[in-house]
Amino acid sequence: MSTMFNRFRQMRISRQLSITAGASIILFSVTLTAIASTLISRQLRDNAVTDARLQTEQFAERTIFAFLVEDLTVAEEAIGSITAFPNIDDARLIRADGETLARYDNGHAINDTNSPIRHLTNIRESSEYWIVAAPVLSSPEPNDLDNGSVNAEYLGSVVLAFSKSPVRETIRTIWVINGLAGLAAAGIFLALLSFQMRVLTDPLRSLSSTMSNGGRDAPRKRARIFGSKEIQEIAAIYNQLMDEIETSQAALESEVAIRTQELKTARDAAFAANRQKSEIMAAVTHEMKTPLQAIIGYTQLTLEELEFAVEDDAAHRSREQLSNILGRAHELLNRITQMLDLARAEAGKFDLNLVETDISALLHDAQKSILPLAAERNNKFTAEIDCPATILIDRDKFQQIALNLMTNACKFTHNGEIYLRCKGRPNRLLLEVEDTGVGIAEKDIDSVFEPFRQVDMSASRAFGGTGLGLAISRQFAKLMGGEIDVRSELGAGSVFTAKIPLPIKMGAYGAK
């Protein structure tokens, strides 16, 4: 029941109104028809009874002669005159002593009765008949038999049976006519109502469809202004709203276009500045490298000359100091080389140098050079290399990536394990370096590839380095169209994975 009511409430207004008004009109016309028909029927029945009593009375007067002469033929003639009426089925003339003088039994509705009839009486009413009786007096003057003031002699009585069928027929006809009239009125009413409803709801429907679809499309649809005054007002307000939205949207779009242009200019300027910075850095580091290499060269030369000098304390000290200078100079050269590499990669100054490379041999060499560092930290090193004979790749850059990842694994792991895995497939080369070292916290994971970024500065200071290894490795991987990812858990270890799609296309990938 409640679901029906809910469904009704969600119907269109026009349908709700049609159902409510239609049901009301039908109920109203049915009730009106029933009341009118009942009243008319009752009136018709009352009239029929009055007519029957009048007819009986008149018939009684017409039978006086028959009672006086007591002649059957005269009596039957009198009966014949009354039974010619279609509504009279039975008639009986009863003498004062209760004996029947004459009778006409068509419907057999009249029972024998011996009691004298002193007044005009409705003896009985059945579903089919009204039985009416009247006294027959020698004079038609009123006769008060009950009070004993007798003006006329009581001759007997007449009893007539009036059939109800003609009245019932008329009543039925009236019900049918009234019913049809009620239906016709309800139909006309409903037609008028649905017309009025359409006049009222069409503008509403058009407005609602414009509002639901028009707001999305560009240019926004405007509502048609028609219908009742209130609906026209709503449509006008909606159109005004759409005008305002379009105006402010146009203003917003032009503002966005200006801002986008400004941002583009700023971004281009930033790119240009970054590139310029990298170019300057590349030039400066390059300029620094030349004198440093000269310093290293001269120091080495001096050291070699000292080999032949007299072995005394001063010579010994000089050799030690020069060795220290040489070590630091190499460290400095190493860092300058790293900065130069990164600056050149960022400035897009690196070209790929693709050569057929035996990856297994390359990685075994790298592993050899890294083993002392692994041993120094008491780490166990395991390598699983599964590569085809040769791959066309930039040998030096791939080697540097592998060395950087392996050095990091050794640097940040103590008494642990390091795994080097490499899989060469026709469509990609996968290099994975896993360690069980200190690991990286989740919040730091994205920043490890940024230049000069070391997660824990104090710890990194202990491990050494400048924080450039991963930044350079990622630039090199990108230069070959690849990427380096990391998965790590603080305290549990890290896995760095370099993926390089094969075959590498020359000049297809710019460093970012």
Ligand SMILES: Nc1ncnc2c1ncn2[C@@H]1O[C@H](COP(=O)(O)OP(=O)(O)OP(=O)(O)O)[C@@H](O)[C@H]1O
């Ligand atoms: N295997 C690893 N385990 C834990 N932390 C690591 C690992 N590899 C790198 N990191 C973190 O990322 C930082 C950046 O590494 P990156 O190789 O760029 O610099 P670095 O090793 O500190 O110095 P450089 O490589 O220039 O000698 C490191 O300082 C360290 O904090």
Ligand SMILES: [Mg+2]
């Ligand atoms: Mg490093």
